[in-house]
Amino acid sequence: MDDFLLTPGQYERLFAGFLMTVRILGASFALGIVLSLLVGVARLSQRPWVRGAALVFVEFARGISSIILLFVMAYAIPILFGVEQRNLLVLGSIALGINMGGYGAEIIRGAILAVPRGQTEASIALNLSETQRLRHVILPQALRVILPPMGNLTIEILKGTALVSLIGLGDLLAIANQMRQRVDTVVLFLNVLIAYFVLSQLINGLFRLAESRVDRRFESRAAGPDQADTLKAVT
Amino acid sequence: GGDDVTDDTPQVGGDEGTEDTTTDETTDGTDDGADDGATGETTAGGDLLAELQEAGVVRVGIADEEPYGYVDDDGNVTGQAPEVARRVLEELGIEEIDAQVVAFESLIAGLQAGQFDMITAGMYINPDRAQQILFSDPDYCVGEAFAVPEGNPQDISDLQSVADNPDVTLAILSGAVEEGYADTAGVPDDQIEFFSDVNAQYEALQAGRVDAVIGTTLTVLTQVEDMDGFEATESFFPLDEDGEEILGCGGYGFRNDDQEFRDAFNDELNRLQDEGELLPIITDFGFAEEDIERAQELTVEDLAG
Amino acid sequence: MATNVSDKGAAAVRMRGVRKAFGDNVVLDDLDLDVEPGERVVIIGPSGSGKTTILRVCMTLERPDDGTVQVGDRQLYHDERGGQLRPAGEKHIRSVRSDIGMVFQHFNLFPHMSALENIMLAPVKVHGRSKDEARERAMALLDKVGLAHAANQTPGQLSGGQKQRVAIARSLATEPAVMLFDEVTSALDPELVGEVLNVLRDIAEEGSTTMMLVTHEMGFASEVADRVVMFDQGRILESGPPSQVLRDPQEQRTKDFLGAVFEH
């Protein structure tokens, strides 16, 4: 067993990288969710130009490879637009967030379409505004459909965070690479792989938890005994 | 070509407050928490030095290459260049350095894009690079050597001997000067394997993917020291088109806009060099005294063409 | 708002020249229809004759191709400025729409909210009531439809009849001047129809709400309707008190239709 362990000092270094990985994941996730929502809703807009712009974004974000987008963001964009971008964390998160937004928007679009039309019509009949409809009626119901694929997508983004090591950010993989020369590489990378695995299982678990909480809102137990009673009481 | 695009953006200088957290975030977590201050925005003109002095921290780029600039076992940034830079910057009132590890070929792009404020990777000064960025005066000059399996089975001594032996595959660091040396010596393309990572070259040698690695004598010596069954060849100086020997002399890189910072750094560097302060720092990393003395007579103008 | 309408003595709903086609299928054809304040109009007619469509046009769920719809003293789809009618924007439509409520055949309750939350949503979010006020009123409505005990159950836990009663309470909560009911009992198991009709009867008896009902329950229709309107192919075939249209129809089409319904 000891053969598969590193020294405490080495774990300490890796942990610093792990924290960086988590930070990048958090930042790209936040941006990704916001973009997914905005673009996903925009994909269904009544205005053709909004729909078109959203489609272009989706095709771009999904068509370009996230690793290439990352390098474009890190090396081409700052020089091209003269934005002196010193904050790699922001850059990397934007690249990964755009990537996530492209896929997430399609998830959200599909989920909104899966909400029965009657729900929209009922909320029009109640005179809710367009945003209120979305906020109180459509999205809460779409959430059920959104969560499972969004969980998978988040794990994809976690995997994507490893790419930032290539543009000079000190994430888990970058630290591992710096230690590579002086540590048994088999043990080192196994440890790193396991760290990613644990993190992704954690994400998985969080999403499952969220799913069960959302499901509880819809609780539709088939005619239970208590319900039969209430039926009798009424008629 | 000195014009840097950052010229057009003087207005970004003001909002230092927003940058407070960012230095923190751009660290790679390798240097033990030496990133408590803000460095502020880099802008045109010479206020970078003042800003750095104010913040007390400078961000540097390294390529993780022993002994020039690397991360040691404990995660600390060290090496000949970072250590010298530390000493010089101390004189300028900047206490800490905060390093980012990037691929060697991305050092200049990273500097230009503003990801860090100077290169402390022992980068050789040559005319191509000097067109892009500013260099300090050199602080060392060394020759080249090969890392080869023990006993040097392919009998490699210089680049000509590689060019003459089609069985030899040579590892070269992508974006480094050795590529040009190999071209001049007429090494065919299919004998060259490019790497973007110094360590990967030596791992490839160990794995038998390549037959030799070319690098500065120092790099090769440091690397083979840790490797069983490999040795360094005699140091040599590669030849240019005219058959003249090329000296490889390393210095510190700065953005073209940061002339004042470069000058201030250069003045202190030369002063410390003259006082012999740097000698012990550099020799600590395996350099010979003559490597340093060779550099003392040269200025950046001699090398930048 | 109901007072607003009767103030002027105008019709509660006044349709003029309303036309609606889906592709080549002309569903409403140059239709005129007036409904007086407080009137209870039952709309009958064969399947596909446009009964649902006329309600959906009133509810702005379908935009008419042509014609005007006036609700109370305001145009629904048009701005009146300087005597001129111009197509109105979303804001105007929303403001007029708040005078109308609708109950659907398939309830369309929000499945992620309890019965109570379903009823409170519009009063709080659209009409800016306080939560406490809205809750109190919602509980009163639930009590009225006989479901006070089910306030915290979600639609998934309710029977069809219970769902429809909650849906009715929900649309009453914003006190619309005009209520539209589209075959609100036809998705229900026969034994649950009665409980919903009882609730409708109660509302009708209170008398202040203008109601337009599409239904195939002829007994119920003749009981509550002030007027029965017979639709056919997007036009009004005949119209009059139930005693006339249901007992003694003038048109052959109506007779055939009623014959078919009663046989069933």
Add this chain to the structure above:
Amino acid sequence: MATNVSDKGAAAVRMRGVRKAFGDNVVLDDLDLDVEPGERVVIIGPSGSGKTTILRVCMTLERPDDGTVQVGDRQLYHDERGGQLRPAGEKHIRSVRSDIGMVFQHFNLFPHMSALENIMLAPVKVHGRSKDEARERAMALLDKVGLAHAANQTPGQLSGGQKQRVAIARSLATEPAVMLFDEVTSALDPELVGEVLNVLRDIAEEGSTTMMLVTHEMGFASEVADRVVMFDQGRILESGPPSQVLRDPQEQRTKDFLGAVFEH
């Protein structure tokens, strides 16, 4: 192989103490059933009585919980070694199983193969026939079921009755000693039932194949059956020639069942 069975004069199928339960639901309960070589047994009984299950047990689609099934002179689920019965491995089961064929209610043709390919598959792949030989025989079978012209059509291009006839040809192609038919006409439109029954009648008339049929076509049953077996709740209620069981049943349950079937 059919000869193999009759050689010994043994039963074609002999079930002893067969038991099968799904969870708490005991579907076959300590069942004994013998079928003679060449015999045509029709199984009838109410829905859920276990008719399908008994065929599926014979076809090894369900493994019985208890009891033995002998096919010809060999045990299906057991190895007989030194007079001892031991649960048999997959290999043994496969070898005995090749004496049995089954036709399903829903045909289960392979949709990606033509009719001809469906029929040729087993002879070529299981019995090692040459392609030419298999094709010749398959064409003869298609001719027999009246579908020689449809040899190259895929199931998607065939009607239900045609599909079922191809399925019958397919299971005949390996010349099993025992053929099982599970309501092979009940998924068909009424006007297509006749063509399939005709094919079954032809097979029955040839007389060499042992047949177990589950069917609700009582006319057909009384025509082809040597014996009718009435199932109820996983047991055999009564059994005998059609003239007896269908015309003059002994058990009240059978009378009720037949009454219900004929009424329909």
Add this chain to the structure above:
Amino acid sequence: MVVGLLLAAGLYLVLARLGTRRLRFRGGDVLGDPDLAFDPAYAWSLVPDALNALTVTAFSAVTGFAFAAVLGLVLALGRRARSRLLSWPFAAFIEFVRSTPLLVQLFFLFFALPELGVTLSPMQTIVLGLGVHYATYCSEAYRAGINSVPKGQWEAATALSLSPAVTWMRVVLPQAIPNVLPALGNFLVAGFKDAPLGSAIQVTGVLFFANTTAGRDFRPVEPYLIIGLCFLLVSIPAAWLVRRLERRIGYERV
């Protein structure tokens, strides 16, 4: 069908010839204008190198995917194994590989395997890495495809006494695989987008080209934008084709 296969095989051979070269990137033929953030003339001079690099990336993606398609089937079958002793390791392997980054897996294959006595070339590494990584995705698609074959088909195979091998090869897979094709197509596109990761282990594909060229000519804008464009030009039409395939197969299934 046959023509299509021959055409695909021919294209692949061409790709294999072009994509297995060890490329050397020497930067642009013309110097970029320092006053321009983006110099079209300079960018144009990089196009030949970029296209060559693209063949390398494409070759690694296609070969890796072919490997994934085959290995994925093996994983899917292993996971379906009746014995839990057999199926559990397959399930665990699939889950583990799916939830860890491809880049780390590539580093493991490239740097750690030699310590265990297996040394792979960069191209072998990226092909194996993409292959194994996407095999786990493919296996899930196959699993869904296999589950979509109606139970009656299995029963008919039993009734005809078909051996397990014949049942799989002639009955189940021919029905399962068409349903899986759109998913596989998506994975091919996704694999293509991950193929530039080979750059980290010295595969001379598009990203290696961009890094080297930027490091050599000190002009990062043009090479990175060129390869970004390359990717959009390849992967958007490819994704569009896959969606068409999806619709067509969805239609045929009705």
